[in-house]
Amino acid sequence: MxxxxxxxxxxxxxxxxxxxxxxxxxxxxxxxxxxxxxxxxxxxxxxxxxxxxxxxxxxxxxxxxxxxxxxxxxxxxxxxxxxxxxxxxxxxxxxxxxxxxxxxxxxxxxxxxxxxxxxxxxxxxxxxxxxxxxxxxxxxxxxxxxxxxxxxxxxxxxxxxxxxxxxxxxxxxxxxxxxxxxxxxxxxxxxxxxxxxxxxxxxxxxxxxxxxxxxxxxxxxxxxxxxxxxxxxxxxxxxxxxxxxxxxxxxxxxxxxxxxxxxxxxxxxxxxxxxxxxxxxxxxxxxxxxxxxxxxQFNEAPLSFNPEVEKAMMNSSESSAYTTLKKEKTALENSKKAIYTAYNETKNEINLKSQLQLVNSKLKVNRETSIALIKQVAPNVESNDKDYVFIHxxxxxxxxxxxxxxxxxxxxxxxxxxxxxxxxxxxxxxxxxxxxxxxxxxxxxxxxxxxxxxxxxxxxxxxxxxxxxxxxDNLIQLVNIIGSIFYGNILGIFLIAFFFKRITSNAVFIAALITQVIIVGVYFGDYLPFLWLNALGCLLVIFLAFFINLFKSNKFATS
Incomplete structure (x- = not known):
């Protein structure tokens, strides 16, 4: 700078x-x-x-x-x-x-x-x-x-x-x-x-x-x-x-x-x-x-936006393989530039998209191959470079x-x-x-x-x-994942407080503990995308509190 x-x-x-x-x-x-x-x-x-x-x-x-x-x-x-x-x-x-x-x-x-x-x-x-x-x-x-x-x-x-x-x-x-x-x-x-x-x-x-x-x-x-x-x-x-x-x-x-x-x-x-x-x-x-x-699309992009990757790979035993991937990426990007030039002459958007899909699929394979190579050669260097794009x-x-x-x-x-x-x-x-x-x-x-x-x-x-x-995977996703694991449960507790006046404190407390354990299990079991954990946690604590409260009421009523 x-x-x-x-x-x-x-x-x-x-x-x-x-x-x-x-x-x-x-x-x-x-x-x-x-x-x-x-x-x-x-x-x-x-x-x-x-x-x-x-x-x-x-x-x-x-x-x-x-x-x-x-x-x-x-x-x-x-x-x-x-x-x-x-x-x-x-x-x-x-x-x-x-x-x-x-x-x-x-x-x-x-x-x-x-x-x-x-x-x-x-x-x-x-x-x-x-x-x-x-x-x-x-x-x-x-x-x-x-x-x-x-x-x-x-x-x-x-x-x-x-x-x-x-x-x-x-x-x-x-x-x-x-x-x-x-x-x-x-x-x-x-x-x-x-x-x-x-x-x-x-x-x-x-x-x-x-x-x-x-x-x-x-x-x-x-x-x-x-x-x-x-x-x-x-x-x-x-x-x-x-x-x-x-x-x-x-x-x-x-x-x-x-x-x-x-x-x-x-x-x-x-x-x-x-x-x-x-x-x-x-x-x-x-x-x-x-x-x-x-x-x-009109300027050369690195194979990885993380500068540490370039240093690690070019100093490794797989530097030639990494260089080959870089050349392959450059060739594919040049193909895209040629497609854009042809588009300027024809204005055919349907043809443009079909041609780009083929090249982009090859670029995707190129990226996946490079990430796999980085993980193999330099596992301590972050291979996922999404967070480095804008700063680069x-x-x-x-x-x-x-x-x-x-x-x-x-x-x-x-x-x-x-x-x-x-x-x-x-x-x-x-x-x-x-x-x-x-x-x-x-x-x-x-x-x-x-x-x-x-x-x-x-x-x-x-x-x-x-x-x-x-x-x-991506920092902004990580923050939202952390929030989603806890937020639904917390929101459910507040909604019970606002709208379910007959549900007692003990029922809510027990339901909240059970819900948090379940939500953590659902996330680490990869059963749902993280955004759905908010709705699941909220509804789960409400339903559990309702039935726990109902069970306790019936128990006292019959005793």
């Missing part, structure tokens, strides 16, 4: 951290530290909610997902608008009426303390793991840029976020996320424009769209009922709705964002603002990934200055989501686990200091998770 790139990157991140610390220097009460000043306007809430969800994983993994698999991933978000409407009508009025600090406080008043603690623990497990992944993702970026070991980068990124999160709590998270979202939007639009301007002169946006469509990258809707397909309209509308209901309605990292508003209406407007922008934003990020794919493009094809801006985008996203998560983890630990279970609960400055210490501890745990987290 050039000096100007480093300057832009460091100035952007330094400003965000410094601004967060300075703006919240007057936070002196536990109430303000945990809940903010409860004066956050609706638009700031909307941006804060969006920034919490849009982690570095979004900007690292989503373009790579689109590059290899197309834009079908957008179906994952189709359930979001419906979920937000339900949350606005049911969840928010109740939370604001009860003036709770966390979502789980309500469960004690409805059921009992053990149910509250169990639900809080389930949240802490899944969010603690996910927070480690959100730190790990930007560390990958910096490891590529700097060549530093991942473990040290995990520590650096984690400490950077901890500084202002510990300093100002909820208020620090909220005030910095506005700047972070501004950087994110500016950077992604700039990247899109640079990609478009870098295409050949005769490739218009319409023609780029046609080429993407011919390569099966613009298939937005999949109506298949095949449960092996992860992303269909059914998984998005059904599984996605359950996931979004649980995430935005019961996950403290999100609930804490809109609890900082001054009224129910401000919270509702903030969430609706997020719902209106979120799906278009994800569509745009995916389309940026598709545009990167189109860019590499940034580092090799953006002009000076913009590299620093795009890296600032990724790191800003990491900081915004990680800060929210650490803030929520600390709040839940103190409010739901510590305070109700000690003889003399902390008050005033002692409570604020305890929350700061807990934030620091969770930061250290998240860094530890980041240091031991392996790359999965």
């Amino acid at each position: 050039s000096g100007i790139d480093w300057s832009i990157l460091l100035l952007t991140l330094g400003f965000i951290v410094g601004y967060g610390v300075w703006k919240t220097r007057a936070v002196t009460t536990a109430h303000e530290y945990i809940k903010g000043d409860e004066k956050t306007p609706w638009w700031a809430i909307g941006l804060s909610v969006m920034a919490t969800q849009a982690s570095a994983i979004t900007f690292l993994s989503t373009p790579g997902q689109a590059y290899f698999s197309g834009m079908g991933f957008v179906q994952f978000y189709f359930g979001l608008p419906l979920a937000i409407v339900i949350i606005c009508l049911v969840f928010i009025p109740l939370y604001k009426k009860l003036k709770v600090y966390t979502a789980y406080e309500y469960l004690e008043s409805r059921f009992d303390r053990k149910t509250r603690v169990l639900t809080a623990v389930l949240f802490l497990i899944q969010r603690g793991l996910a927070t480690g992944i959100t730190i790990y993702a930007p560390s990958i970026v910096l490891s590529v840029v700097l060549g530093w070991p991942l473990i040290w980068l995990n520590i650096c990124v984690g400490v950077l976020v901890i500084i202002y999160t510990v300093s100002g709590g909820t208020k620090a998270v909220t005030v910095t996320q506005k700047q972070q979202m501004a950087v994110i939007f500016a950077g992604m639009f700039t990247a899109f424009l640079i990609i478009y301007w870098s295409l050949p002169a005769d490739i218009t946006l319409t023609k780029a769209f046609s080429l993407a469509k011919a390569n099966d990258k613009i298939d937005l809707i999949n109506t298949s009922f095949d449960l092996k397909n992860r992303y269909t309209i059914w998984t998005g509308l059904i599984g996605g709705t359950f996931l979004m209901l649980s995430y935005f309605g019961t996950d403290q990292s999100q609930v804490q964002r809109y609890l900082s508003s001054k009224s129910v209406q401000e919270s509702q407007l903030g969430l609706l603002f997020n719902a209106l922008l979120k799906v278009p934003m994800q569509f745009f990020i995916l389309f940026v990934g598709v545009m990167v794919f189109i860019f590499y 493009f940034i580092l090799h094809h953006l002009p000076k200055g913009l590299i620093g801006l795009l890296l600032a985008v990724i790191l800003s996203a990491a900081m915004s989501s990680t800060a929210s998560e650490l803030n929520a983890l600390a709040t839940t630990t103190v409010v739901d686990l510590y305070q109700p279970n000690v003889k003399e609960p902390k008050k005033g400055s002692a409570l604020m200091n305890l929350t700061k210490l807990t934030t620091l501890i969770w930061g250290a745990i998240a860094i530890l998770v980041a240091c031991i987290a392996p790359l999965f």
Whole structure:
């Protein structure tokens, strides 16, 4: 990277951290530290909610997902608008009426303390793991840029976020996320424009769209009922709705964002603002990934986007085999360029697609063969390069200055989501686990200091998770898988609390424990795509609680 790139990157991140610390220097009460000043306007809430969800994983993994698999991933978000409407009508009025600090406080008043603690623990497990992944993702970026070991980068990124999160709590998270979202939007639009301007002169946006469509990258809707397909309209509308209901309605990292508003209406407007922008934003990020794919149809792409693979393979005994695969890939890509040239003359889209399907099938075999060879020769090097696609493009094809801006985008996203998560983890630990279970609960400055210490501890745990987290199939999928294993169960507990007044606390507690064991078994048994785990967990805990409650009632009635 050039000096100007480093300057832009460091100035952007330094400003965000410094601004967060300075703006919240007057936070002196536990109430303000945990809940903010409860004066956050609706638009700031909307941006804060969006920034919490849009982690570095979004900007690292989503373009790579689109590059290899197309834009079908957008179906994952189709359930979001419906979920937000339900949350606005049911969840928010109740939370604001009860003036709770966390979502789980309500469960004690409805059921009992053990149910509250169990639900809080389930949240802490899944969010603690996910927070480690959100730190790990930007560390990958910096490891590529700097060549530093991942473990040290995990520590650096984690400490950077901890500084202002510990300093100002909820208020620090909220005030910095506005700047972070501004950087994110500016950077992604700039990247899109640079990609478009870098295409050949005769490739218009319409023609780029046609080429993407011919390569099966613009298939937005999949109506298949095949449960092996992860992303269909059914998984998005059904599984996605359950996931979004649980995430935005019961996950403290999100609930804490809109609890900082001054009224129910401000919270509702903030969430609706997020719902209106979120799906278009994800569509745009995916389309940026598709545009990167189109860019590499006219520019040479590496056999693997992970630079460590090239080093390992060229220094191995199978370097000649790897070189042969690279030459084969180049020849196939040249064949595609010839097909595109012929298409410019004939405009025959049907013929274009049939020819591309044949070449793409050969490219798929070439990729699978190379991945198998990498795993055989260098098993410790990550062969799955989806998360490296966008960063490779940034580092090799953006002009000076913009590299620093795009890296600032990724790191800003990491900081915004990680800060929210650490803030929520600390709040839940103190409010739901510590305070109700000690003889003399902390008050005033002692409570604020305890929350700061807990934030620091969770930061250290998240860094530890980041240091031991392996790359999965795709980072954005890993985070959603972790959530799906726990979210359905948590959502079911809340729905019972809202709508099934006759079901008792013991029935819910037992049902939740059984459900969690079953969901873990279903996932590791690979019986369902992970999005369906949200619906299964939610419905399962409701049905089990209902029948356990019915059994107990009948038992007492007959005794």
